[in-house]
Amino acid sequence: MLRADVTEAIRAAVFEELAAVGFARMSIEGIARRAGVGKTAVYRRWKSKLSLVLDLLTAFAADxxxxxxxxxxxxxxxxxxxxxxHALRHPVASQVIPDLLVEAARHPEITDAVRGVLLDGQRGVVASVVRDAVARGELAEGADPDRALDLVVGPLYWRLVVVRDARLPEGYLDDLAAAAVAALRA
Structure with a gap:
């Protein structure tokens, strides 16, 4: 039987290793060293670094x-x-997300997992927000949750992940929220 504390140590080590060296340079040896376990402990749970990262991304999306x-x-x-x-400015996420997007171009399996984490999870949350707003009469029937997701998170993602400018001026999120709501109502 696999020890849960060892599995959790390995999972934490994967995120640290991804943030430190990126997917391409990440190794099972490095993960094991960070987790304080032998390589066999990692291989008992996952067959490769790709399967390990995919499993973690899938679990994260499910949460x-x-x-x-x-x-x-x-x-x-x-x-x-x-x-x-908050999530996009987190030191680990700010390193891991851009790296995984680059790797997704090379590994279709990563594309699917990243889509699950970054798109599908957010899509469900925004769909719920849109449904509630329609029920309250704040948005017209048939409002598009995908458009809402683009309008709400797109500008923030652009600024924090693509441009990599983590400085958000005072009131930026308030202004962005007001602009997104106005665009959704238009």
Missing amino acids: GLPAPATGSLYGDVRALLEVAA
């Missing part, structure tokens, strides 16, 4: 984020932006 329920579209959008900004 998901709860949809905000502030009682208003603006409040829900602002809450989504706050959570996304």
Whole structure:
């Protein structure tokens, strides 16, 4: 039987190793060293670094984020932006996400897992926000959750991940939330 504490140590080590050296340079040896275990402990659980990373991404996606329920579209959008900004500025995520996007171009399996983590999970949360806003009469029937996702998270993702400017001026998330809500209502 596999020890849960060892499995958790390995999972934590994977994120640290990804942040430190990236997927291409990541090794089972490095993961084992960070986790304080032998390589065999890793190989008992996963057959390769790719299967290990895919498993972790899939588990992360399954955990998901709860949809905000502030009682208003603006409040829900602002809450989504706050959570996304926090996640995208996290030291590990800010290193791992761009690296995995590059690797996704080389490994279709990573593309599917990254899509599950970055798109499908967020899509479900935003769909719930849109459904609630329609029910409250804040958005028209038939409002498109995919468009909402693009409008809400897209600008923040661009700034924090693509441009890599983690400095958000005071009031930036408030202004972005107001602009996204106005665009969704248009």
